[in-house]
Amino acid sequence: MKNPTNLFKGIVILSCLFVSNIFAQKADKIEPPSWSKNQAIYEVNLRQYTKSGSIKEFMSKLPKLKEMGIGIIWLMPIHPIGYDHRKGTYGSYYAVRDYYGLDSMLGTKADFKKLVKQVHKMGMHIIIDWVANHTAWDNVLTKEHPEYYTHDASGKFITPVPDWTDVLDLNYDNKDLWEYMTKALEYWVKEFNIDGYRCDVAGMVPTEFWQYARPRLQKIKPVFMLAEWEDPKLHEKAFDMTYGWDLLHTNIDVAQGKKPAYAIIRLIEKELKSYPANAYRMRFTTNHDENSWNGTSNERFGKAVDAYNVICATLPGMFLVYSGQEAGEPKRLDFFEKDLIAWKSHPNFTLFKNLIHLKKDNKALWNGTAGGDFIPLITDTTSSVISYLRDAGKQAIIVSANLSGTAQEVVLKNEKIQGEFKDFTTSKAVAPADMKFTLQPYEYKILVK
DSSP, X not given: OOOGGGGGTTOOOHHHHHHHHHHHHHHHOOOXXXXXXXXXEEEEXXXXXXXXXXXXXXHTTHHHHHHHTOOEEEEOOOSOBOOTTOOTTTOOTTSBSOTTOOOXXXXXXXXXXHHHXXXXXXXXXXXXXXXXXXXXXXXXXXXXXXXXXXXXTTSOBOOSSXXXXXXXXXXXXXHHHHHHHHHHHHHHXXXXXXXXXXXXXXXXXXXXXXXXXXXXXXXXXXXXXXXXXXXXXXXXXXXXXXXXHHHXXXXXXXXXXXXXXXHHHHHHHHHHHHSOTTOEEEEOSOOHHIIIIIOOXXXXXXXXXXXXXXXXXXXXXXXXXXXXXGGTOOXXXXXXXXXXXXXXXXXXXXXXXXXXXXXXXXXXXXXXGGSOEEEEOOOXXXXXXXXXEEEETXXXXXXXXXXXXXXXXXXXXXXTOOSOEEETTTOXXXXXXXXXXXXXXXXXXXXXX
């Protein structure tokens, strides 16, 4: 933020400088929008969502997302996709040809405005994917502003990494690019009233750029910003939420027997010390990249997948559901081709619905500083069972999950466990003295106060 004292060059009044700097620091502080405090997020892969892949057809699915309790809808990139060096038939959403355009395969800008209005009318919010680090080879900028790109010694455009052959690297040493990109970000907020952005490979763009752009967006409306990155520094004046890849990888290691269950507890304790108190971490068992390139959640977690979804929904952070997960989609969706999700009734829908509504209603599970304390509950089965308390005083949640293939006896004792709880599944009352139970293989228990 520009320091107000710069408006008074030549006037050196120390007291004014002091006051001005205080106001500048307050103005620079970024807090997540209040509406995000108890929300879950849903990633929409429009291409694979419906037969047409259009915005209009997707709108018919909104009531089910509302029923599930989703608060934030994240659309994968909606911009026109490049043709030059395209991968596959349809290409990657992340090869953007025009930051101000809408992919005609999705519909019209009028369709998109209707979608945003309908999402808001239903009490939800919507963010779109933003690819600031690179563009398609035939992006309008390659002709109009080639100086915005990184070039090799011979002056040729280069890709960000060797495997990303369908995109070209942008050069943020050029501050004119900062202004262009910020105006493009402002455009979608001003003209379409979207609620923020999920920013692709955010850490490959200078953090200073995001810190430059975020206050500009804030002047339009309170926005929600998600970074596809894990650096705690991105939470400084730029992003509200970062990816929880460390948890995903730790969960996978536990599921595959490479680490004990308490490794999950240790990671969360480490994160709570490393990240700002108001930082949201995104928790997930899959997303578009993980599903397409590394395997489905069923492949990676097997019979324990429900337990890991429960963990992701109840640990500090925001729970992500990816397109088709609620329908138990069993396949890896093709990234560059049409590969329609097989929509059907599945127990995942009820599981996610129950977990998300529990989060909305119980402050212990709220995001950031609005949520309850995280208190590990030590048991004698910590190599196989994960147990913890989320404590918000009058409201609290206890989660215990058996991540092994054998039955486990669990005894939970902690002075913080006070008052009567109810079993989330059976509604049976459970007193602190009765926190003794057997968990069958991959079984979990949620107790609610």
